[in-house]
Every structure is written in structure tokens, then in C-alpha cells.
Amino acid sequence: xxxxxxxxxxxFGYGEKKVLKNVSFSVAEKDFTGIIGPNGSGxxxxxKILSRSLQPGSGxxxxxxxxxxxxxxxxxxxxxxxxxxxxxxxxxxxxxxxxLMGRAPYISRFSWESREDISIAESAMKLADVKHLRDxxxxxxxxxxxxxxxxxxxxxxxxxxxxxxxxxxxxxINHQFDILELIRKLNENAGITVLMVSHDINIAAxxxxxxxxxxxxxxxxxxxxxxxxxxxxxxxxxxVDVRLVKFPGAKTPAVLI
Amino acid sequence: xxxxxxxxxxxGLVFMLGCAAAGIFIGSVGLPAKDVFNIFxxxxxxxxxxxxHTWQSGxxxxxxxxxxxxxxxxxxxxxxxxxxxxVFQGLLRNxxxxxxxxxxxxxAALGTALVVLLNIPFYLLFIPSIPLAAxxxxxxxxxxxxxxxxxxxxxxxxxxxxxxxxxxxxxSAIIMLFITxxxxxxxxxxxxxxxxxxxxxFALLPYIIGGCTLIMGIIYLxxxxxxxxxxxEETAVYLGVAAEKVKKLMFVLTSLLTGLAVSVSGLIGFxxxxxxxxxxxxxxxxxxxxxxxxxxxxxxxxxxxDVLCRTLFSPVEIPIGVVTAILGGPxxxxxxxxxx
Numbered sequence: 001x002x003x004x005x006x007x008x009x010x011x012f013g014y015g016e017k018k019v020l021k022n023v024s025f026s027v028a029e030k031d032f033t034g035i036i037g038p039n040g041s042g043x044x045x046x047x048k049i050l051s052r053s054l055q056p057g058s059g060x061x062x063x064x065x066x067x068x069x070x071x072x073x074x075x076x077x078x079x080x081x082x083x084x085x086x087x088x089x090x091x092x093x094x095x096x097x098x099x100l101m102g103r104a105p106y107i108s109r110f111s112w113e114s115r116e117d118i119s120i121a122e123s124a125m126k127l128a129d130v131k132h133l134r135d136x137x138x139x140x141x142x143x144x145x146x147x148x149x150x151x152x153x154x155x156x157x158x159x160x161x162x163x164x165x166x167x168x169x170x171x172x173i174n175h176q177f178d179i180l181e182l183i184r185k186l187n188e189n190a191g192i193t194v195l196m197v198s199h200d201i202n203i204a205a206x207x208x209x210x211x212x213x214x215x216x217x218x219x220x221x222x223x224x225x226x227x228x229x230x231x232x233x234x235x236x237x238x239x240v241d242v243r244l245v246k247f248p249g250a251k252t253p254a255v256l257i
Numbered sequence: 258x259x260x261x262x263x264x265x266x267x268x269g270l271v272f273m274l275g276c277a278a279a280g281i282f283i284g285s286v287g288l289p290a291k292d293v294f295n296i297f298x299x300x301x302x303x304x305x306x307x308x309x310h311t312w313q314s315g316x317x318x319x320x321x322x323x324x325x326x327x328x329x330x331x332x333x334x335x336x337x338x339x340x341x342x343x344v345f346q347g348l349l350r351n352x353x354x355x356x357x358x359x360x361x362x363x364x365a366a367l368g369t370a371l372v373v374l375l376n377i378p379f380y381l382l383f384i385p386s387i388p389l390a391a392x393x394x395x396x397x398x399x400x401x402x403x404x405x406x407x408x409x410x411x412x413x414x415x416x417x418x419x420x421x422x423x424x425x426x427x428x429s430a431i432i433m434l435f436i437t438x439x440x441x442x443x444x445x446x447x448x449x450x451x452x453x454x455x456x457x458x459f460a461l462l463p464y465i466i467g468g469c470t471l472i473m474g475i476i477y478l479x480x481x482x483x484x485x486x487x488x489x490e491e492t493a494v495y496l497g498v499a500a501e502k503v504k505k506l507m508f509v510l511t512s513l514l515t516g517l518a519v520s521v522s523g524l525i526g527f528x529x530x531x532x533x534x535x536x537x538x539x540x541x542x543x544x545x546x547x548x549x550x551x552x553x554x555x556x557x558x559x560x561x562x563d564v565l566c567r568t569l570f571s572p573v574e575i576p577i578g579v580v581t582a583i584l585g586g587p588x589x590x591x592x593x594x595x596x597x
Contacts, residue, residue, distance in 0.1 A: 051494075051495060052495075053491040053495070073494070073498070074497035075497075076497065077497025078497065081495070084492065084495070087489055089542070090351070090487065091487055092542055093484075093488075094541075097484075098488075101484060101485055101496060104496040104498065109479070109481070109482075110478070112259055157496070
């Protein structure tokens with residue numbers, strides 16, 4: 001299998017403090033990978049670098065073997081879409097206007113969005129179930145709705161790879177379920193490669209096929225979810241004794257404190 | 258989308274033309290509509306020769322040498338300030354941003370103060386010295402703010418704001434120091450700082466028209482980028498906008514635009530702050546609609562304010578900055594209250 005996205009020897013620090021110490025891993029095409037680890041392990045920083053909003057101190061991020069920091073920025077934005085945790089403009093953009101911005105990588109400076117751009121935005125809204133919110137302002141929506149709008153915008157980019165930063169962090173379980181099921185469908189049906197940061201081990205274990213476990217800026221373990229979620233690894237990374245419960249039919253066990 | 262742009266541009270054009278008409282007809286001397294119409298017609302090539310010369314020559318002088326250039330200047334200054342304000346608000350993601358926030362105003366004022374205090378002749382090599390000094394002063398402060406704000410090749414918004422504030426304070430202090438020590442020029446500089454279209458040198462009109470149109474045209478090409486950047490610079494990168502490059506280019510273009518406006522009209526306040534907000538309330542936040550609409554609104558608004566400042570206490574002319582602030586202040590407070 002070819003690697004869709006590859007991090008190579010990433011080193012990053014804020015001043016003296018080293019946050020990422022030589023991180024290398026790759027995500028295969030059509031994979032669903034989760035990045036997990038305790039607070040301060042560097043998972044958010046890693047995602048920021050993969051999203052190009054931070055430049056690594058050294059090392060590189062490769063998309064199909066090419067450095068994403070050297071590729072044309074519009075080209076990268078048409079292949080890799082990012083769903084940030086939270087985002088709000090100071091101006092009252094509507095849901096439709098926001099989703100349509102996902103077409104920005106495809107629209108030239110000298111032209112308007114085409115009918116095709118509009119219909120792509122419409123179907124992205126339908127897919128993310130925000131079509132009924134079309135003309136509402138973003139700041140009037142609930143956290144779950146806003147998250148779905150951001151996912152819709154990412155889908156309008158028609159990406160090969162979707163990066164998500166804690167997509168369910170402050171949502172109720174019903175919204176968590178909706179959003180994760182949506183991401184799972186996008187991965188399984190549309191073949192989009194998914195890379196997701198989560199602090200919730202159970203969510204990551206349930207939905208991700210592969211997990212990257214970070215500890216102190218290094219990869220502690222990278223492998224299929226069932227190999228990463230073990231009593232021993234969690235004890236070594238988080239320093240707590242947990243109980244694992246395996247429900248019938250589940251591939252990975254649930255972690256209980 | 259295109260339909261929306263056409264709708265709001267038409268709306269703005271109607272408003273602007275109405276204000277321009279008011280600017281031409283209203284004044285200490287009333288101009289008969291028929292005469293104005295005939296004078297304009299007589300200037301049309303080919304057709305012009307057939308128009309009978311029925312008006313007094315004084316009417317033609319007032320129209321073509323006083324009212325019309327002043328109205329045109331007002332339109333371009335108003336449009337420039339409104340566009341500059343709208344761009345800064347989007348770029349800095351700050352609803353209180355306005356064209357003078359990043360130091361252009363105080364740089365221009367310092368330039369003007371130097372001309373006044375050093376008794377530099379009114380013309381330097383055929384170039385009127387005050388507009389030249391004001392424009393150059395604005396450029397100097399632009400470069401200073403840029404240099405101060407630049408960190409690791411980037412232009413962080415917070416540092417940019419702080420640098421602008423620091424430059425504004427320092428330059429204002431220097432101006433006050435000069436005025437106090439030399440004990441002269443206070444009235445002249447204060448009047449300049451309140452803005453006026455009265456002392457404008459109409460010989461500069463072609464340069465202002467050309468420069469402002471060109472800059473606003475280039476800015477408009479980045480309207481969609483401004484939409485994305487107003488969502489946050491990280492988001493802009495995610496959506497394929499080279500946020501840093503666009504930000505630097507917009508900062509320079511907007512500063513030049515403001516500098517051009519300020520050089521001929523002094524510091525006319527409130528237009529650049531309030532007109533973008535009014536335009537956004539009516540036409541929405543999409544910069545592709547907002548920028549042209551705000552330009553037309555700002556153009557009309559400034560000409561209207563100029564009519565008031567010429568006629569309210571005629572023959573005394575009050576500074577236009579006073580009128581825009583008196584009109585704009587309460588409206589802005591109303592907007593702020595409404596937002597809560």
C-alpha cells in the first residue's frame with residue numbers, strides 16, 4: 001500500500017521546550033488513523049504541522065512523496081482538508097457562504113464560483129446534514145452544528161485526506177455519534193483517508209483502524225488499534241491502571257478507569 | 258452571487274449619484290438645473306457645439322472649477338477610506354479597525370506639520386508641498402510599522418496593531434512638541450487634522466483618481482482571499498490562501514490608498530470606521546459584494562457630509578471631520594448597542 005501522508009523525522013519546539021522529538025510515521029491511502037496520547041504529548045502540535053499551520057523545526061511532511069510545504073498551497077488545499085476544533089469569524093457569514101469557502105482552492109482570482117462549485121457545496125451540506133441550516137449565521141449554531149458545518153466545508157474541498165482536530169471534544173454523545181458515523185462513512189464509502197486527533201481513547205479505539213500513541217513527543221506505539229489499546233501500554237503511557245472490557249463483536253476493548 | 262453584486266452595486270450607485278447631485282446643486286449659490294444640464298451637454302464632443310450658450314459665465318465657473326472637482330474629490334476620498342477600513346477590519350479581524358489605525362494618519366500629520374512649521378513654500382518643483390509631505394509622511398510610518406511588526410518573516414496581527422498604536426502615539430507627541438516649541442501653526446495643523454475638501458489642490462485630482470482606482474481594483478482581486486482570511490489565518494492556509502503574502506500586500510496597498518486620500522483631504526475621521534459596518538449590515542460580509550458597495554456608500558456619504566459642512570454655518574465652513582463624526586458617532590453607538 002502506498003503512503004498518502006508521511007511524516008519524516010519531525011522535530012519541533014516552542015523555544016527551548018521540545019514538543020516533538022523525531023516523529024516519523026505514515027498513513028496509508030484510505031486508512032482511518034487516530035493520534036492519541038496524554039495532554040502535552042504533542043498530538044495537537046503534530047496535527048498543526050501536518051496541516052501546514054506550523055512549520056517543523058526539521059523534518060518534512062510528504063503528500064504522495066512530495067513536501068507539502070513546497071507544493072503549491074492551492075494544490076495542497078484541494079487534496080488535504082482540515083477540520084479545526086473551533087472557528088468563528090467576527091463577521092456574520094452564513095452556513096452556505098462558509099461551506100462555499102471550501103471551494104476557494106478551485107476558484108481563480110479572476111472568476112466567480114461556477115454552478116458546479118455551488119452544487120458541490122450543496123451536496124457537501126447534505127452529506128454533513130447541515131442543509132437545513134443553509135441561511136443561518138454561524139454564530140447562532142450549537143457546537144455540534146458548527147462542527148458539522150466545518151466538516152461540510154472540508155468536504156467541499158473534495159479532499160483525498162481529511163485531518164480532524166478533536167472533532168467531538170465538547171459535544172454530547174448523540175452529536176459525537178453522528179459526527180463519528182459521518183466520518184466513518186466518508187472513509188468507507190468515499191474512500192477518504194482520515195487522520196484524527198482525539199484525547200478520548202475509547203472513541204479512537206472504536207472508530208480508528210490504526211492508532212499512533214504519542215508520549216512525550218515521541219511515538220510510543222503505532223499499529224492496529226487492538227495492538228495499541230492494551231493494559232500495559234496504557235499503564236506505561238498514562239501511568240494509570242485501567243480495566244479493559246471487550247464487548248461481543250467489538251474489535252478493540254473499551255477502557256474503564 | 259453575481260446577481261447580488263449587481264443588485265448592491267446598483268443600489269450604491271443610485272445613492273452615490275444622488276449625493277453627487279446634492280453636492281453639485283446645493284451651496285451658497287444655487288445653480289439652476291437647466292444650466293448645469295446644458296453646461297454638461299456642451300462639453301460632450303460633437304454634440305457640444307449645438308448647445309446654445311444661455312447661462313452666465315459665473316455659473317459655469319462655479320460648476321466646473323469649484324463644485325464638480327470638489328464633488329469628484331469627495332467621492333474618491335470617501336470611497337478610498339471606506340475600502341481601506343473594510344480591508345483592515347477583515348484583515349485584522351477587528352471590527353474597530355479603521356484606515357488610520359496603523360500609523361498612516363500620524364505620519365501624514367507629521368509631514369504636514371513639518372511643512373507648516375518650517376515655512377516650506379507652497380509649491381516644491383510644481384508639486385504642492387503639503388500633499389507631498391503628507392503622502393511621504395504616511396509612507397514613512399507605513400514602513401516603520403511594517404518593520405516594527407515583522408517577526409520571523411511574518412506579520413502577526415497583534416504586533417501590527419501594537420506597532421501602529423505606538424507609531425501613532427510617538428508621532429502625535431512629536432507634532433505637539435514641535436508646535437509647542439515653535440509656538441505657531443497650531444490652528445493650521447489642527448484644521449488639517451480635522452480634514453477638509455476645501456483647501457484641496459484640484460490639480461492633483463487626476464493622480465488621485467488614477468491612483469485610487471488602480472489600488473481599489475487590485476484590492477478587489479483579493480476579495481475572496483479576504484473572506485477566507487477573516488475566518489482566521491490558519492483557516493486561510495487550510496483553504497489554500499497564502500495568508501502571509503496576501504496580508505503584506507493588502508497592508509501596503511491599503512496604506513497607499515489611505516495615504517493618497519489623506520494627502521489631499523487631511524484626516525477625515527469615522528468614514529473608514531463606520532461606512533464598512535453600515536455596508537456590511539446591508540449587503541452582508543462577503544467582500545466581493547462588500548468592497549464595491551462600501552466604496553459607493555463611502556463616496557456618497559463623504560460628499561453629503563461636505564454639503565453639510567459648506568452650508569450649515571455658511572459662510573463659515575466647518576471641518577468635514579466634525580460633520581462625519583457628529584453624523585457617524587451616534588450611528589456607531591447605535592450599531593454597538595444593537596449588536597449586544
